[in-house]
Amino acid sequence: MLTDNQDAYGHLLSDYHNxxxxxxxxxxxxxxxxxxxxxxxxxxxEYENWAEHQKLAMEHAAGRVLDIGCGAGRHSLYLxxxxxxxxxxxxxxxxxxxxxxxxxxxxxxxxxxxLSSKIGTFDTILMMGHNFGLVxxxxxxxxxxxxxxxxxxxxxxxxxxxxxxxxxxxxxxLAYHQFNxxxxxxxxxxxxxxxxxQYATPxxxxxxxxxxxxxxxxxxxxxxxxxxxxxxxMPTYVAILTKRPRSYKIN
Numbered sequence: 001m002l003t004d005n006q007d008a009y010g011h012l013l014s015d016y017h018n019x020x021x022x023x024x025x026x027x028x029x030x031x032x033x034x035x036x037x038x039x040x041x042x043x044x045x046e047y048e049n050w051a052e053h054q055k056l057a058m059e060h061a062a063g064r065v066l067d068i069g070c071g072a073g074r075h076s077l078y079l080x081x082x083x084x085x086x087x088x089x090x091x092x093x094x095x096x097x098x099x100x101x102x103x104x105x106x107x108x109x110x111x112x113x114x115l116s117s118k119i120g121t122f123d124t125i126l127m128m129g130h131n132f133g134l135v136x137x138x139x140x141x142x143x144x145x146x147x148x149x150x151x152x153x154x155x156x157x158x159x160x161x162x163x164x165x166x167x168x169x170x171x172x173x174l175a176y177h178q179f180n181x182x183x184x185x186x187x188x189x190x191x192x193x194x195x196x197x198q199y200a201t202p203x204x205x206x207x208x209x210x211x212x213x214x215x216x217x218x219x220x221x222x223x224x225x226x227x228x229x230x231x232x233x234m235p236t237y238v239a240i241l242t243k244r245p246r247s248y249k250i251n
Contacts, residue, residue: 010094063123
């Protein structure tokens, strides 16, 4: 569990929820800094203000839902209103507290690597807000997909939002891609931390993948891509993953 000083993201959400003006800072390991005042606004956006691809993705949710990296809970709260039983999880204690204050009935502090069938069986796993990235790396993605298979029904789906990292001409990002490849990492495997006021998260890996890379990760797992939903104005897409037939040989 994150300590209070490490929970930069949670403090950001909590302060915004309580009416304080906030701004998010993302610091990448190579020194690249990105700032945003729209981030907090996006984390609390109501359904009518969501991008079209996100609205379409929600149509694939069914049954009991696990929202991984639920943040301020916008997806969980929407599905809860639609009558779904939803469990929101996040490694940020203050994010979970914010979700509860906003009315999410079931929310727990659980890092993605500690999710297992002990917390229940689900029909849908939600990884929105680019949260397929929480898999962190190629190897860990395959391991987590195996765990997700064990904690879901035979007809379950994973709704996974990510971004194609190659859809950029920014020399800074292209140089970082090469830096990653030189170290044997995937081009879109970021290592960064979130900073807010005096708080800073630990450094962590976050993975952006192209569609061919997504297919490569899924190969040999219990999951396949049923369809992709593309964003209209950015290189973001949602992969709708379904389970393969039981006869499929899993590596």
